[in-house]
Amino acid sequence: MIYKIHLTGVGGQGTIKTSTIIGEAAIKKGLNVVMSEVHGMAQRGGVVNTDIKIGNAKSPLIGKGDADLIIGFEPAETLRSLDKAGEKTFVITNSARIIPFTVSLGISEYPKINDVMEFLKSHVKNLFVIDAEKVAKEAGNIMSLNMVLLGAATATPNFPLEKEIVIEAMKENLPPKTIDINLRAFEAGFLKVRSK
């Protein structure tokens, strides 16, 4: 079995850190894992994607429609990555937008957030929408929105890693003084999906 996760967001949102935690948790469970990251120029406020495959895979890249889970850190980026989703794919998306500067300059347009959500709801069967910024703020720091989404991902059906093992990997990868807030954010995200 190969479990395929695609993460997408904007530079600075913590997508790579989140991916690393998932990968290290998989190793803790004794599973093979490969992951693809983006570094360099593209990170400067641009789109950041990572692909993770847990199981017997050699290449980290996920083909069209092949993702088991998509974690979108930003709604427009969730849409941009939707071609990795097929009929069975679970999609978790943050609903809080990051408006790119091209929109302020008037050289590109951000679709209405209601249209984005309508599109997602009508096309994705297994969809979880979370205002991760709000949930993270309630947990104590808006910067932990990535852990809200990680918590939500961990709660989805078929996710191959147990909550405890993910938390263990979190503790090894996050600054000790932020761990309480991050754990609260993770729990809140977990409940958002589990209580549905």
Add this chain to the structure above:
Amino acid sequence: MNVRKILTAGEGEKLFLLGNEAAVRGALESGVSVASTYPGTPSSEIGNVLWKIAKDAGMYFEFSTNEKVALEVSAAAAASNLRSFVFMKHVGLNVAADSFMSTAYLGVNKGMVILTADDPSMYSSQNEQDNRIYARLAGVPLLEPANPQEVKDYMKYAYGLSEELHLPVLFRTTTRVSHMRGVVKTGKIVSPVKKGVFEKAPSKYVPVPQNSRRMHKELIEKLKKAEVLASESKLNEIFDFGGNLGIITSGGASNYVFDVINERGLKVKVLKLGFSYPFPEELVLKFLEGLDKVLVVEEVEPVMENDLLALIGKKKLNIDVLGKYNGFLPRIYEYTPDIVEDGIRKALGKEKKEKVSINNTLPLPSRPPVLCPGCPHRATYFAIKKAVKKLGLEGKVIYPSDIGCYTLGVQPPYETADFLLSMGASIGSANGFAHATDQKIIAFIGDSTFFHAGLPPLVDAVHNKANLLVVILDNRTTAMTGRQPSPSEPVNGMGENAPEISIENTVKGIGVEFVKKVDPYNLQNTEKAFEEALQREGVSVIIAKHPCALITDGQKRKRNVWITFTINQEKCTRCKVCITDLACPAFFVADDGSIHIDPLICDGCGVCTQVCPEHAIEVRK
């Protein structure tokens, strides 16, 4: 994971490493004594890790001024009986090519590995050249690892091979291998030899014609031996899943081949080449037995495909070669699982698999990389545009640019990049424009790039009396690749204190008469300096010096002092200068048309307060 673990992890541990991090572990397990580089993505993280651990590992490591110097440092170490490791991005090897070619002639005493990180699909590069061709041009053996474990293991193999052949080994990764993270089982670390001895032997090390003629002959002999080694190498392996279609593949592309075969249960016979040049003809002939067609799956150029076609021609075999030349696979950009699956299906005569996926139909905003909030380059560009406008030069200035974050000035509203070739080329091409046209020229170059390749063209400009303005954007670091130190900073690759090379003194020493240093955060002074420089004849240099915002952000975070700004809505007239001219990404227009600053993005640099004509931008309380 703390990168120190790459050094401290014992034998037999499992680490989750980037391909680049695995290269470091491979160097440590090979007892490498000297390592050198000029930072370049996708190879950058190798240097970032060595910078932190080289001293404790007992290794010498330096960020050289450019790739050519880096290669020369490692070549001399290998000639002095020390194992050496030089690494760079693919285009870096162009810079190093002159010495690289000679190193193949001279050969080495101890192992020397030259890692080239190629960038198919150009995630952070100006081209996607395939440096496997360099192995053929220089005549050195080539290894192509496919994943982090192989990167580490092949490094160890490469040192053995280099010492057996007395040749440097070219080690080719691609972005997807360098930036792939995977499980790596560690081996034992070998303590490096601290110092070597160079034994004089001019006939061996000085390629004057009488020597180089002999050297070339020796090189061809070495390559013949290398081909035998390649045919016998454990890095080249045949996997027989049945059927009569053969696939020859290498590096990152081989991952897709194996995944497609595994997931779809396809019947093919695969030859995976990890040691791919010299092309292992004996092994390939064995592989071809009983096959009537062979698909070659490689990124980017049809390099092995050419070798295979030549072999089949030489042996007059009746086997079809399928690949890039006959449209089974594309010749440009990196491969994906879908591209490789389509190619294999076509080669098997199967229908293309139509995949079910959700296709977004809403228009999406473009999100290109941008200069960071607080970036001093933004202030510099703002001041220049104002000075240019004031002098009535709008649309008349040519802006040759260079390689660095500031290349992002190509985007609106700055549009301060008109011509770009390579590292250091802003000043070189500016000279050309100065003599070829009567237009005003403003060339941009960063501090690290200036030392890399900006010095020779600046000498050229002064000596040949060009009329141009060079702006050296000194942000105190090599920012784009992850903030490695440049020669103008007081620290080196060993993490030790180092002499700062003064840009100002260097420029003055070359003979530039008009040299001005400005802090771009002071817009008024900066604009004035540009106005003055633009009205002069001859070569002028302005050094716009202010630390990269990522450096100052880190300091502010540590000291826990972070102010942000907000817009006083009563004063704001919505003239939008802050958006249309300064274009800081922290600004946004709300649905009601009012303008705001996102406190999460604002870096607190305060440059915008100097831009706003209504003085409506205030410190957020």
